Amino acid sequence: MENWPLTEPVLLILLSLAAQPRHGYSILKDVERMSSGRVVLSTGTLYGALRRLLEDDWIERFEEKERARGRQAYRLTPQGRRSLQVEVDRMKHLTRLATLRVAPGDR
Amino acid sequence: MLTVYRRLLRLYPLSHREVFGDEMLAVYCELHAENKDRKLIPRTLFFAREMAGLVNGALLEHLKALLGVDARLSLSTRRFAMRNGFRFPKSTAVLMMIILAGIALAIEKARVIQASYSNGNAPVVPLEAAHFTFFPTVALLLVIFYALGLAGWGILFALRRSGVHRLDDISISRK
Numbered sequence: 195m196e197n198w199p200l201t202e203p204v205l206l207i208l209l210s211l212a213a214q215p216r217h218g219y220s221i222l223k224d225v226e227r228m229s230s231g232r233v234v235l236s237t238g239t240l241y242g243a244l245r246r247l248l249e250d251d252w253i254e255r256f257e258e259k260e261r262a263r264g265r266q267a268y269r270l271t272p273q274g275r276r277s278l279q280v281e282v283d284r285m286k287h288l289t290r291l292a293t294l295r296v297a298p299g300d301r
Numbered sequence: 302m303l304t305v306y307r308r309l310l311r312l313y314p315l316s317h318r319e320v321f322g323d324e325m326l327a328v329y330c331e332l333h334a335e336n337k338d339r340k341l342i343p344r345t346l347f348f349a350r351e352m353a354g355l356v357n358g359a360l361l362e363h364l365k366a367l368l369g370v371d372a373r374l375s376l377s378t379r380r381f382a383m384r385n386g387f388r389f390p391k392s393t394a395v396l397m398m399i400i401l402a403g404i405a406l407a408i409e410k411a412r413v414i415q416a417s418y419s420n421g422n423a424p425v426v427p428l429e430a431a432h433f434t435f436f437p438t439v440a441l442l443l444v445i446f447y448a449l450g451l452a453g454w455g456i457l458f459a460l461r462r463s464g465v466h467r468l469d470d471i472s473i474s475r476k
Contacts (some may be wrong), residue, residue: 218328236354237328241321242361266324 200281204243206233208270208278211253215269218244244268252277302333302348305405309352312359314366349394352401392456396449 200208203225210216210224218240226234235243247253252274258267270278306329310322329351336347 218324219331222328222332234350236350236358237325237332238351238354238356238358240328241325242358245317245321245362265327 203233203235203239205281207243208274211268211270212278215267217258217265217267308405308408309355312356314362317362349398353394353397396453
């Protein structure tokens with residue numbers, strides 16, 4: 195797949211949506227919180243990524259019903275969830291490999 | 302700030318604006334309200350990040366619309382990454398902001414001039430006058446851009462990122 199490996203901002207956006215559907219502002223804040231303030235997305239960067247994820251059918255857009263004036267929110271599609279799982283498995287494999295190769299007593 | 306954001310949003314292709322324009326503006330308004338009471342430096346950084354993100358995003362969307370090239374998200378957020386071995390210094394954001402402010406000012410000036418012409422009371426200027434002002438203006442712009450370039454290089458040099466320091470480190474003697 196041409197999207198591999200996922201960049202950190204995209205991975206964080208997907209992780210943010212994995213927990214629950216969110217709207218744009220909420221995604222920005224959650225990404226910042228998850229990365230302890232290291233990744234701070236601009237709205238331009240966020241909506242560029244959302245547009246691509248929508249086109250790839252990894253996420254879908256829907257109107258929030260809780261608010262009087264509906265606003266758009268995003269959630270993972272089954273395909274997006276599968277892709278995220280594949281990426282997480284890839285990272286787990288890398289971490290295991292790194293743990294084996296870079297043993298604490300090597301120095 | 303909101304006006305500048307709205308204007309820069311127009312840089313995006315219409316198709317993108319129709320789908321995401323209002324939403325982006327709404328999210329920016331929330332962020333703007335949140336940052337309003339912060340100190341000058343965090344507020345400036347927020348503004349620079351947003352404007353740089355918009356310009357970069359608009360460029361990528363146009364590339365996608367024109368050439369079908371869909372550049373994947375590769376921006377680091379604290380600094381603007383070019384490739385692994387090189388990163389633009391934070392001063393780039395400040396320089397970009399100055400340039401953006403210049404663009405916004407020019408747009409505003411153009412609007413005022415256009416408005417004065419539409420009133421129908423604009424003075425009639427002989428065509429020859431344009432010849433006298435055009436070349437000095439171009440020369441002045443060249444001098445300004447040259448000075449800006451020198452200032453930018455000076456900053457890079459001071460931050461040891463101009464490449465000169467790396468050249469100094471290269472040993473030309475072969476053993």
